[in-house]
Structure formats: structure tokens, C-alpha cells
Amino acid sequence: MIPAFVANLGAACVVPMDYAATGVTLSLTLEPAKLVAAVTVLDQENYLLEDVMASDLQEGFEIEYHFSLFDGPTRIVLRVTVPHDAPQVPSIAAVFQGADWHERECFDFYGIDFVGHPNLHYLLLPEDFEGHPLVKEAKARKSLADLMPLAYLVDCGLAEPGETAAGKPAPAKKDAQG
Amino acid sequence: MQAFDPNALRGDQSSVRFEPGPTEDKLILSMGPQHPSTHGVLRIMLELDGEYILRAEPILGYIHRMHEWMAEQKTYMQFMPNMGRVDYLHAMAWNWAYAGAVERLAGIEVPERADHIRVAVTELNRISSHLLWWGAYLLDLGAFTPIMYAFDDRERILDILQDVTGSRLTYSYFTFGGVYGDVPETFAARCLEFTKYLRTRLPMYKDLVTDNVILRGRCEGIGDLPVDIARRYGATGPVLRGSGIATDTRKAEPYGGYDRYEFRIPVYTECDAMARYMVRLDELETSCDIIDQAVASLPEGPFQAKVGKTLKPPKGEACFAVEGARGKILVTVRSDGGPKPYRVKLRAPGFSNMSLFCELARGTLLADAVSILGSLDLVIPEIDR
Numbered sequence: 001m002i003p004a005f006v007a008n009l010g011a012a013c014v015v016p017m018d019y020a021a022t023g024v025t026l027s028l029t030l031e032p033a034k035l036v037a038a039v040t041v042l043d044q045e046n047y048l049l050e051d052v053m054a055s056d057l058q059e060g061f062e063i064e065y066h067f068s069l070f071d072g073p074t075r076i077v078l079r080v081t082v083p084h085d086a087p088q089v090p091s092i093a094a095v096f097q098g099a100d101w102h103e104r105e106c107f108d109f110y111g112i113d114f115v116g117h118p119n120l121h122y123l124l125l126p127e128d129f130e131g132h133p134l135v136k137e138a139k140a141r142k143s144l145a146d147l148m149p150l151a152y153l154v155d156c157g158l159a160e161p162g163e164t165a166a167g168k169p170a171p172a173k174k175d176a177q178g
Numbered sequence: 179m180q181a182f183d184p185n186a187l188r189g190d191q192s193s194v195r196f197e198p199g200p201t202e203d204k205l206i207l208s209m210g211p212q213h214p215s216t217h218g219v220l221r222i223m224l225e226l227d228g229e230y231i232l233r234a235e236p237i238l239g240y241i242h243r244m245h246e247w248m249a250e251q252k253t254y255m256q257f258m259p260n261m262g263r264v265d266y267l268h269a270m271a272w273n274w275a276y277a278g279a280v281e282r283l284a285g286i287e288v289p290e291r292a293d294h295i296r297v298a299v300t301e302l303n304r305i306s307s308h309l310l311w312w313g314a315y316l317l318d319l320g321a322f323t324p325i326m327y328a329f330d331d332r333e334r335i336l337d338i339l340q341d342v343t344g345s346r347l348t349y350s351y352f353t354f355g356g357v358y359g360d361v362p363e364t365f366a367a368r369c370l371e372f373t374k375y376l377r378t379r380l381p382m383y384k385d386l387v388t389d390n391v392i393l394r395g396r397c398e399g400i401g402d403l404p405v406d407i408a409r410r411y412g413a414t415g416p417v418l419r420g421s422g423i424a425t426d427t428r429k430a431e432p433y434g435g436y437d438r439y440e441f442r443i444p445v446y447t448e449c450d451a452m453a454r455y456m457v458r459l460d461e462l463e464t465s466c467d468i469i470d471q472a473v474a475s476l477p478e479g480p481f482q483a484k485v486g487k488t489l490k491p492p493k494g495e496a497c498f499a500v501e502g503a504r505g506k507i508l509v510t511v512r513s514d515g516g517p518k519p520y521r522v523k524l525r526a527p528g529f530s531n532m533s534l535f536c537e538l539a540r541g542t543l544l545a546d547a548v549s550i551l552g553s554l555d556l557v558i559p560e561i562d563r
Contacts, residue, residue, distance in 0.1 A: 023282055023497035049412045050499075050508050051525040066497065066508065066525070070409075070425040075497060098412035101533045109246070124239040124562060127191040133247050142514045149494045 002026065005045055009038040011078075015155040019073050029079045029156060032089045038078060039092045042067050047076065049092075052102035054110045056136045058143040061087050061112055065099075082112065091117040109134040192237045196223040203227065211240050217314070219558045222535075222551075224544070231547055234539040236532060242562040249522035254280055254354070254489045257522070262348035264524060265560035267310055270296075270303040271502035273352035275509040276522075278433060278498035280354050283513055284491035291479040292356035293435045297472040298369060299342060299351065301465040305376065306335040307503035308458050308465075315455070315552040316387060319396050324387050331379060338368050354489060356482025366473040373466040380462060388459065397452035401538045401550035404449060411537070412530035415505025416461065417554060419445050420453035427501035439471045451553035458555070488517050504528050504555050526560040 006014060011028040019025050030038055039049075050066040065078040082089050091114035093100040103114040104123035111132040114120055122129060145153060153159035197206055210221040219240040225233040245264060249257045261276045262269035274296060281288065288296075309332045313325030336346045342361050343351040351358050387393060403413070405421045418425060424445045428436040444460030446453035493515040500507045505527025512521040531554045539547045 021282060021285070022495060023279070023499065024495075043410070046409070048409050048414075050506065051412075051523065051530075053510055053521075053523040053525075055512060055521045064510075066510070068499075070423055071430050073431040075499075095410075096412070097407075097410050097537070098530050098533055101529060121195070122239070124242040126239065133244060134250075142520060146514050147493055147495065147512055147520060149492070152494075 003045075005041055008041055010034040011038070013156040015152055017152075019075075024075045024077050025073065026075075027077045027079065027152070029081075032080050032082060035078070035080055036090050036092055036095065039065065039067075039095050042076070043095050046070070049096040049098050049102075050075075052099055052106055054106040054112055054134075055147075056110060056134065056141060057081075057147065058141045060084050061110055062144070063089055063106065063112065065092070087112045088115050089113070090115050091120075093117055108132065111135065192221070193223060196225075196235055204232065217556065217558060219562070220556065222547075224539075224547075226544065229544050231539050231542055231544060234536050234547065236535060238532075238562055240562065241559055243559075245524060245563045246522055249519050251518070253517050254491070254519060257519070258352065259348075259350040262345075262350045263559065264526065264563055265502065265504070265507075265528070265557050266348055267307040267557050268303055268503040269347070269349040270300040270351065271500050271507055272509075272524075273349060274300060274434070275498050275500040275502075275507040276511075277352040277354055278500065279496050279509040279511045280489070280491060282496035282498055283494055283511055284354065284485075284489060286355040286483055286485060288356055288434070289480045289483055290435070290477050292481050292483075294472045294476045295342075295357050295361055295481060296352065296434050297436065297439070298361075298365075298469050298476075299339060299349075299357075301469045301472070302335050302339060302369070302372075303349070304503045305462055305465050306332045306339075308462055309335075311458060311503075311555045312383075315555075316393070318548055318552045319393065321387070321390075321393070324383075327379070327383070327386075331376060334372055334375070338365070338372060341365075341368075353482055353485070355485045356480070358482075360481045366476055369469050369473045373469050376462065376466055380459070383459065388455075394452065396546075396549050397455055397553070398448075398450060400451045400542070400546050401553055402449050403534065403538060407537060408534070411534045413505070413534055414527050414530065415502065415555075416454050416457040417505065417531050417534070419443065419457045420455075420553075421449045422447035427499050427506050431499050433498070433500065436468075438475075439468050441467045451549050454553045454555075490515060490517055502527055504557065504560070505531060524563055526563060528554075528556050528558075528560045529563075532556055532561050 011030050013029045015027045017024040017027050047067040050068055053064045055062045060081045060083040063080045067076045068074055080089055091103055103117055106112050107120055108122050108125045109132055154161045205226040207224045207226055209224055211219050221237040223235045224231055245260050261272040264272050309328040313328030316324040340346050343349045403421050405423055408418050408421045424443045426443045441464045444457045446456050491513045493513055495512045497508055497510045508525035510523040511519050514520045538550045
């Protein structure tokens with residue numbers, strides 16, 4: 001069941017997830033430019049920002065924002081991908097003040113530039129530390145296709161359903177969502 | 179002769195960044211990392227006008243250990259002992275959050291007996307965490323005796339958990355698909371004996387401390403936290419329940435069979451430090467209720483599922499949320515199908531609760547800031563990770 005307001009978020013792809021298998025009910029992929037407008041809608045819908053998590057993929061840095069409601073197993077993930085050579089994403093600290101520290105933590109670990117952040121400098125690392133510890137070497141990076149189950153990729157238009165060679169999670173996920 | 183360097187007196191990088199520039203009658207004070215009420219490893223930069231706080235900024239990272247990097251270097255199981263060291267006061271909840279995320283990812287079913295054991299040890303651990311907070315908070319506020327009572331009671335829990343897990347503080351008791359070893363035969367009886375004992379102590383705590391006029395003066399109306407601010411900062415756990423929201427991960431996203439047990443969620447609507455204090459004291463009682471039910475119905479059967487030696491979950495991503503003593507713990511694990519996680523993200527409840535402090539402390543007296551800081555129940559290793 002997808003809530004009605006999701007249509008207003010301007011997501012490039014909306015994937016209902018199986019809560020029992022992933023702990024997430026809905027995954028949305030967004031353009032960075034639409035992020036602030038989307039989280040403003042979530043703020044009006046009374047969502048709580050749980051955390052901001054970045055990962056280093058071949059496609060760039062994928063930043064996930066976990067939101068949930070006060071009651072019921074509802075977890076919405078917003079995903080934004082930014083390229084390695086220009087890792088810039090708008091800051092949401094003006095909407096969710098709690099994002100301030102989470103964004104600084106992502107800056108610590110990945111060097112992602114949160115545009116418009118009021119106070120972007122090392123939070124956990126010492127100020128004279130050089131580099132960003134969680135950035136992977138180019139050959140160690142995996143692509144989204146190596147990290148997500150096939151059903152997710154198909155729903156996002158990143159893979160063809162025919163490619164199921166060993167895509168075990170695919171049938172179960174489809175059934176659960178009806 | 180060496181020329182005088184005016185910057186030599188300007189402090190370190192954090193204080194230089196914090197300083198607003200030359201001001202009259204404003205005092206910049208660095209509270210911690212050795213201040214007793216910051217519990218060792220937190221530092222707060224304060225800008226004071228007399229005794230009033232104009233601005234506060236926590237400086238983190240004094241015991242940052244980069245757990246998330248370690249996760250990527252180790253196999254799934256090798257990372258488990260780290261979880262007991264993220265939040266050493268409620269290690270069981272972190273054990274559970276990580277084990278739960280990996281179990282979701284790999285599709286491992288947990289046997290019923292293991293679920294009961296997990297609930298019992300996690301709740302025992304929650305009581306010991308709350309008791310330590312209680313003692314330490316009162317110590318911060320100037321009352322020395324209560325921590326002696328708290329540690330006396332806490333010791334009994336540690337004795338029970340020592341026989342179960344083999345350690346007294348940094349537990350690493352969970353495995354994927356269950357718990358590491360079965361509980362001793364006497365476990366249920368000892369738990370019931372302990373909850374019975376603790377219930378006789380709670381009225382004494384109330385008479386001795388909770389109804390004390392000095393404590394009330396230090397806590398009531400201090401650190402007002404409206405719900406909307408709490409939500410935007412991502413506050414969870416007793417901090418949020420002290421602002422009148424009856425939310426608890428154990429009820430909202432039942433895991434490990436918490437939906438089998440009957441317990442109430444303590445809520446207070448005063449939004450102040452006293453409300454957060456009352457929530458935690460009431461939680462001692464609800465945890466006792468849960469332990470009673472969990473051990474009374476402890477089923478026979480295996481205490482862990484059969485899981486291969488080297489776990490390789492299929493590619494994917496899974497989150498698992500757990501109600502820790504300080505709030506919602508969320509662990510997210512990404513797998514590429516290999517023996518090591520591709521990415522592990524640890525969401526510490528204290529991290530979000532701590533970020534509230536700048537907001538709460540503004541405009542209060544310095545002495546009240548200590549009361550606010552304590553009412554957030556901070557465990558710095560969890561915040562710094």
C-alpha cells in the first residue's frame with residue numbers, strides 16, 4: 001500500500017519493499033534537486049528522520065535517508081546518487097535539524113558536500129585528519145546491480161526480468177507485494 | 179628571542195572555530211572532556227553571559243573508533259563482538275539489532291526458545307542500563323547515595339548475565355539464528371527472583387529520590403522539549419516518550435515475539451527532564467513485566483538455528499530496528515553476496531538525542547545544562563562509534 005502523498009515527491013522510481021525481508025516498506029529514488037521538496041512533504045506527513053547513510057558504489061555515492069512514522073512498521077528510504085567527481089547534494093538540515101550531524105558524519109566518512117549545510121566540517125574525525133576513511137578504492141567498488149536483489153532492479157528499470165539466472169529473492173518479493 | 183605568537187593563547191581548533199570574535203563580557207567555556215557530568219569523553223563549547231548559556235556546541239569524536247570501517251574488514255560473525263562495545267550499557271540491544279539485520283538479509287529463522295532468551299537478557303540489560311543512568315544522573319545533580327543502591331541492584335543482574343553469557347559488561351551473546359549458548363537451568367528462577375526483589379526496591383527509590391524536593395527542583399520545567407522539535411531532531415526512546423508520544427519500537431515494529439507479551443508504554447506529557455526521568459523509572463517496571471512473561475513461558479527446543487560456518491547472505495540490503503535503553507537502534511547492512519558486509523550503518527539513538535542539546539541548552543543556566551545533559555542519558559561510545 002503506497003501512501004497518497006508519495007505521488008507528490010517526484011520520485012524517479014518507487015519500489016514497494018517486503019518489510020519482513022528488508023525492514024523497509026518503500027524505497028524511492030530521487031534526483032538530488034528534488035530532495036528538499038520531498039523531505040518537506042515527509043515533514044508535513046509527520047515522519048521522523050532516523051538517519052542518513054552513504055555508500056560508495058561504482059555509480060557514485062548513494063545517500064539513503066531513512067524515515068519512519070511514530071507507529072507501525074513504516075520505513076521510507078529516499079535514495080539519491082551523486083557522482084564521485086562532484087559529490088554535491090542539497091542539505092536537508094533546514095527541514096530536519098537532526099540531519100545536521102548525520103550529514104556531517106557522511107562528510108567525515110565520504111567527503112560528500114552537503115550544499116547549504118550551516119556548519120560542514122569534521123564531526124567525529126580530528127580536524128587535521130586527511131581524507132575520508134570509507135571511500136573505497138576504484139576496484140573495490142560494486143555497482144548497484146551487485147548489491148540489490150533483481151526484483152528491485154527490475155522495478156527500477158535497471159534490469160530485464162528475463163535475466164533471472166539465480167535471482168532467488170525475486171519471486172518471493174513479487175508475491176508479497178501482490 | 180622568539181617573537182610572541184598571539185595565536186599560542188587561542189586554544190585548539192575546536193575552540194578557535196567556536197569563538198565568535200572579540201566580545202565584551204561573554205565567556206567561552208570548554209566543558210569537558212574531563213568534566214564529571216560529561217562522563218569522560220564529551221566536550222561542550224559554551225558561550226556564556228554570566229551564568230546563562232547563549233550557545234552550546236558539543237565536540238564529538240574523543241572515542242571515535244570507526245566501527246563502520248571495521249565492519250567492512252571483517253566477516254559477518256567477526257563483527258559481532260564490536261556491537262557490545264558500541265553501547266556498553268545496553269550491549270544486548272546492539273547485539274540484537276545487528277543479528278536481526280543479518281538474519282533478515284540471509285533469511286534465517288530464529289527458534290522460539292532463542293527469542294524468549296533474547297527478550298529476557300535484553301530486558302535485564304535494559305534494567306541494568308537504566309539503573310546505572312539513574313545513579314549517575316543523581317550523582318551529576320549532587321546526590322551521592324543513590325548510585326550505591328543502584329549498583330547494588332545492578333550487581334545482581336550482572337551476576338545473572340555472567341552465568342548466561344560469560345561476561346559482565348560487553349556482551350557478545352547473540353549469534354545469527356539464536357544465542358551463543360543455552361541458559362542454565364536456574365535462569366528462569368533467578369530472573370523471577372530478581373524481578374520480585376526489584377519491585378520491592380522501586381517504592382524505596384520513589385520515597386528516597388523521586389519525591390525529593392531538591393531533585394524535583396532540579397528537573398521540573400528544565401529542558402522543555404516540544405514534540406515537533408523532538409521529531410525533527412530524530413529523538414527516540416525515553417526522550418520522545420517524555421514529550422508525550424507513546425511510541426516504542428517493541429510495539430511499533432514488533433520483533434523477537436514482543437507482540438506476545440503484555441506491557442504498557444510509559445508516557446509523560448510534561449516534556450521536561452523530570453518527564454524523561456519518570457519514563458525511565460517506569461520502564462524498570464515494564465521490563466520486569468516482560469521478563470516475567472518471557473521466562474515463565476520459556477519453551478523447550480533448540481536455542482539457535484543451523485547456520486553454516488561462513489555466512490554469505492544473498493545480495494541485498496536490510497534494516498533492523500530495536501528499542502534500546504536510549505531509543506531506536508537501527509542497523510542497516512548491505513551485502514554483495516560475499517563473506518564480508520559491503521556496508522554497515524549503525525544508527526545510534528544517543529547521536530540524535532545529543533544533537534538536541536544545543537537546542538535545549540540555549541538560554542538556560544549552566545547548572546541546568548548539567549541536568550539536561552543527564553536527562554538525555556548519553557553514552558558517548560555509542561555517539562562516537
